[in-house]
Amino acid sequence: MPAEQEPDTYQTRCPYCRAICDCDLVDVGVGLVQCGPYHCERCGASEAGSSPEDLARQDPKTGWFRPGEPPSSLANMIDGRLATAEETRGAYRARFAGNPDYDEPGVVEDWYAQQRQPV
Incomplete structure (x- = not known):
């Protein structure tokens, strides 16, 4: 049986199924910064953020959202x-660059909320 792969510096193991999980990183010039939650492609669990909403619904044993639960309200979707x-x-940018809708109250917020919904 092959040895279990170890996660690298920017990965962690899923607390539910033990698969290796990745997160979104951005290069800020002096290094990489995490800008999205760790998430499990195998079971669908994701790391909770630090917002009061996330803290209220996270699994207190793991600090993650259980498989099948929606990701953090702070996650890019x-x-x-x-x-x-x-x-x-x-x-x-594709939606709002040069688009006068950008200046209409609530349009950007509505777009953001729509992006969180499955197609």
């Missing part, structure tokens, strides 16, 4: 799935 910061920035 496109079409109801976790997305990288780069993907989210691209979708935002």
Whole structure:
């Protein structure tokens, strides 16, 4: 039986199924900074954020959301799935660059809420 792979510096193990999990990182010039939750592609669990909402609904034993629960309200999402910061920035720019809707109250917030919903 092959040895179990060890996670690298920017990975961790899922507290539910033990699969290796990744998170979104951005290069800020002096190193990488985590900008999205660790998430498990195998079972769907994701790391909770630090917002009061996340702290209230996280699994207190793990600090994660259980498989099948929606990710953090702070997580970047496109079409109801976790997305990288780069993907989210691209979708935002495609929708609002040069678009006068940007100045209409609530339009950006509504777009953001729609991105959290599965297609």
